[in-house]
Amino acid sequence: MNLRLILTASLSIAILAVFLGLGKWQLDRLQWKQDVLADIEARIGADPVDLPAQPDPARDKYLPVKVTGTMGNETLRVLVSSRDAGAGYRLISALTTSDGAVLIDRGFIRVADTMPARPAGEITVEGNLHWPDDRNNATPDNQPTDNIWFARDIGQMAAALSTRPILITARQTTPPEAAITPMPVTSAGIPNDHLEYAMTWFLMAATWVMMTGFALWRMKRRTRDTRIPRND
Incomplete structure (x- = not known):
C-alpha cells in the first residue's frame, strides 16, 4: 500500500474516532x-413545607410549599398558549400571608373565558x-x-402587586378555584436533546465510513490502473 493510502486511512480513522467519541x-x-430530571421530578412532587423566610433561587428552586392567606383584588394576566386549550392567560395574584404578601400563579384560563372572581376568605395554596x-x-x-x-x-410583578419577589406556582388550592386550570411546575420544559445529538454524531460517523471507503476504493483503483502497462 502506498504512502498516500496509509495517510488517508489514518486520518479517516482519527476523524471517525472523533465522531464516535x-x-x-x-x-x-x-x-x-x-438523572437530573428524575431528581427534579422527585423534588417537585415531595411533600410541601412551610415557605422559607428567605427563599434562595439556587437552593429552593422547585421547592414544594404550602401557604395560607387572603387573595388580593388585582390580577395580572400573562399571555400564554396551552397545547390543549389554545391561547389564554396565566393569572398572577397576590396572597397576603402572616409572613407578608407573595405572588401566586393561580393557573390558566382561555382568552374567551370570563375573569374569575377572587376567592373569598382564606385560601390555602400548595405549589x-x-x-x-x-x-x-x-x-x-x-x-x-x-x-x-x-x-x-417576578420583580416587575412584585412591584405591581406590592408583594415580596417570591412566586409560588399553584398545584392545588383549598377551596379549589373551579374556573381556573392549574399549570403546575414540571420538568417537561427542560430541554433534553442529547439523544438527537448522539444520533446525529453516529449518523455522521456512518456517512464518513461510506465516504472514506469510496475514496480509498477510488484511490486504490487509480493506483492499480497506473501500474497496468499499456499496449501501444
Missing part, C-alpha cells in the same frame, strides 16, 4: 440529564417555588402600567 459523550450526557425564564428574543416587553404581560418577571 462525540456520540458516546452525548449518550453519557443523556444519562446524566435523565412550588419558581423563578421562571419566560423570555426569548421574540418576547415583547411587559407593560405593567397597562397590565399587559408577556413574561413572568
